[in-house]
Amino acid sequence: MANEEVNSGRRRFLTASTTVVGAVGAGFAAVPFIKSWSPSARARFAGAPVTQDISSLEEGQQLVINWRGQPIFIAKRSKAMLDILPQMDALVADPKSDASVQPTYAKNENRSVKPEILVLIGVCTHLGCAPELHAEIKPQPFDPNWKGGYFCPCHKSRYDISGRVYKSQPAPLNLPVPPYFFQDDNTLVIGVDPKGAA
Ligand code: FES
Numbered sequence: 001m002a003n004e005e006v007n008s009g010r011r012r013f014l015t016a017s018t019t020v021v022g023a024v025g026a027g028f029a030a031v032p033f034i035k036s037w038s039p040s041a042r043a044r045f046a047g048a049p050v051t052q053d054i055s056s057l058e059e060g061q062q063l064v065i066n067w068r069g070q071p072i073f074i075a076k077r078s079k080a081m082l083d084i085l086p087q088m089d090a091l092v093a094d095p096k097s098d099a100s101v102q103p104t105y106a107k108n109e110n111r112s113v114k115p116e117i118l119v120l121i122g123v124c125t126h127l128g129c130a131p132e133l134h135a136e137i138k139p140q141p142f143d144p145n146w147k148g149g150y151f152c153p154c155h156k157s158r159y160d161i162s163g164r165v166y167k168s169q170p171a172p173l174n175l176p177v178p179p180y181f182f183q184d185d186n187t188l189v190i191g192v193d194p195k196g197a198a
Pocket residue numbers: 124125126127128129152153154155156157170171
């Protein structure tokens with residue numbers, strides 16, 4: 001009786017082992033399959049474009065989505081937030097984003113395709129933390145003269161509401177802008193340039 005229990009236990013172990021080996025085997029077997037995927041399936045695997053409905057986004061709010069394993073910030077700016085940008089030129093390190101990463105169609109005074117919609121890669125250019133959006137133009141514990149923008153809590157880098165880094169911060173560059181275009185008024189596609197641009 002005791003032997004039977006041992007044996008049945010051993011059978012269970014062998015069955016479990018076989019399953020594990022089978023799973024590992026399947027993992028190895030999957031590699032050649034990737035080669036046979038269609039180009040679009042391969043692109044999806046590598047991080048194909050992401051489509052996002054932004055119809056519910058209100059002024060001062062931000063959506064965070066994932067593209068290629070990176071957070072993408074999609075923020076809606078008010079007219080007041082946009083109007084303050086020219087004043088920020090004197091405070092930021094690279095006002096025209098000459099040293100920073102953005103598509104040519106976003107290299108303008110708002111760093112965006114549509115002035116009110118800001119799209120950024122949400123990774124601090126210092127050591128990669130996620131900057132926080134503080135959209136309101138009002139004093140903050142970290143800046144009594146805050147004009148709205150992003151604050152990185154890791155080492156206190158400040159960015160304006162276009163993702164341009166202030167002078168003399170740990171972060172060396174403006175937040176990057178990914179490639180993107182508007183499929184229609186409320187649909188944003190992240191990861192590809194608009195037709196004919198850039
Ligand atoms: S990672 Fe943002 S300031 Fe250091």
